[in-house]
Amino acid sequence: MELRADQLVSHLQQPRLAPIYLLSSDETLLRDEAADQLRAAAQAQGYGERQRLYVDALFQWPQLISATASRSLFSERRLVELHLSSVKPGQEGSRVLQRYAEQPASDTLLLILAPKLERDTLKAKWLQALREKGVLIRFWSPDAEKLPGWIRQRLAQHAIDLTPDAAALLAHQVEGNLLLAANEIARLRLLYQPAAGAPPYRLDLAQIAAEVSDSARFDLFELSPAILSGDAARALRILQRLRAEGSAPALILWALARDLRQLISLTAAVAGGMALPSALQQCQQQLPPPKPPPAIWERQRQLLPRRSGSGSASF
DSSP states (O other), X not given: OEEOGGGHHHHTTSSSOOSEEEEEOSOHHHHXXXXXXXXHHHHHTTEEEEEEEEXXXXXXXXXXXXXXXXXXXXXXXXXXXXXXXXXXXXXXXXHHHHHHHHSOOTTEEEEEEESOOOTTGGGOHHHHHHHHHSEEEEOOOOOTTTHHHHHHHHHHTTTEEEOHHHHXXXXXXXXXXXXXXXXXXXXXXXXXXXXXXXXXXXXXXHHHHHHOOOOOOXXXXXXXXXXXXXXXXXXXXXXXXXXXXXXXXXXXXXXXXXXXXXXXXXXHHHHTTOOHHHHHHHHHHHSOSSOOOHHHHHHHHHHXXXXXXXXXXXX
């Protein structure tokens, strides 16, 4: 089965854990925090031994078979962690994972940590078998709109009440870098967390402005959504950050031109009578890697010109 990220805490309170868990995300902070929660729950349920396997160039899939088939020397139950560097384990890896998912060991909990799952990977047989016997949880980094709330929620867990405008400033300063946001939260916690039983400490805009530094980090593909949404201030800030980080101008121009070409192709396809979902799917399939994030496609959908009664479209 698949759970949302916010369902993990209540799920781990069950008297018996699932035999397999797959935690997937490109945001390692969220994935690793969830893994820590799962490790603690597993230890509480008697999984006293922990073994870690890393799928790299030297890894052999029989290592996983051996780790899950042999008996534990130090505990009746054990936790085996499989760290995937890619969501495509290859033919042998897919076969091993599928067979194990169909018949998981009764005394072993298999925890798989993987990058973000692509759409075609979700259809893989090994993953389908895993979802039948285990649990899949995908974690998404909060976008610019949700990040202030994410920060306020985290500080509230430590009895720190961050005002909305202060949260917006902090999110603005660390936008695109969730690990940095977590580090700033940890620092504010050390500075301002009240003693047990004391009322929450209120942090306002002036205090946050004095505390944090501008350490925002942006991905190249975040520039196009900002431009397509008409957010000039955000687009300029991303561009300034990319320039400061030494991003090649040719690469930035390539990314922008790439998305403009997609808009032209989509417009032409819709004008020719193709349904918009089919046109979007066709463009996505034809586009070579690396693929732009879903936000690009949503903005392109909104920017398509409306078709006139004759079926024509203008640029």
